[in-house]
Amino acid sequence: MNFLYNIDVQVFYFINNTLANPVTDVFMPFITELDHWKIFYAIMFLYLLIGAGKKGRIVAIILVLLITCSDQFSSNLIKNFVERIRPCNVLPHVHQIVGCTQSFSFPSSHAVNNFAGAVVLSHFYPRFRISFYICAFLLAISRVFGGVHYPSDALGGTLIGILIGLLFIYLWELLNGKYKILKP
Numbered sequence: 001m002n003f004l005y006n007i008d009v010q011v012f013y014f015i016n017n018t019l020a021n022p023v024t025d026v027f028m029p030f031i032t033e034l035d036h037w038k039i040f041y042a043i044m045f046l047y048l049l050i051g052a053g054k055k056g057r058i059v060a061i062i063l064v065l066l067i068t069c070s071d072q073f074s075s076n077l078i079k080n081f082v083e084r085i086r087p088c089n090v091l092p093h094v095h096q097i098v099g100c101t102q103s104f105s106f107p108s109s110h111a112v113n114n115f116a117g118a119v120v121l122s123h124f125y126p127r128f129r130i131s132f133y134i135c136a137f138l139l140a141i142s143r144v145f146g147g148v149h150y151p152s153d154a155l156g157g158t159l160i161g162i163l164i165g166l167l168f169i170y171l172w173e174l175l176n177g178k179y180k181i182l183k184p
Contacts, residue, residue, distance in 0.1 A: 111157025119165025
């Protein structure tokens with residue numbers, strides 16, 4: 001385990017220190033701060049509810065349920081089970097460009113929630129798949145640039161988010177009649 005942790009720390013320092021520059025010092029805090037996304041999320045949600053027909057309303061409901069579940073699962077269950085301390089609280093020479101909290105680090109809930117959302121949105125709107133995943137990736141990597149997550153926190157959050165997103169798609173398809181659990 002120590003070997004993997006050392007690799008994680010080295011990759012963390014490469015992203016957080018070596019790749020840091022005046023552009024990332026401005027861009028990444030903007031990306032990582034969820035308050036900057038609230039207007040975009042609100043507009044997207046209203047569009048889904050009002051302007052995207054029945055499909056949009058279904059997607060909006062799925063997203064509300066999805067983010068509620070994924071956030072609770074990552075923030076309250078996994079983080080409290082793993083209890084990994086954030087790099088900004090234990091490592092020296094962290095280039096910290098966002099605030100560091102005392103909450104636990106693994107997984108990155110930003111990554112979990114945004115990748116879960118990207119999976120579901122990509123299922124219903126495949127034409128925008130690349131955009132959804134780019135946004136989710138930028139949010140996940142911005143947490144490492146910011147000094148508040150190890151790369152494995154972002155990667156773990158990505159994988160957990162993808163799995164949760166796929167689970168919600170499966171459940172939707174099950175409810176929608178695409179998959180039959182019991183065949184006569």
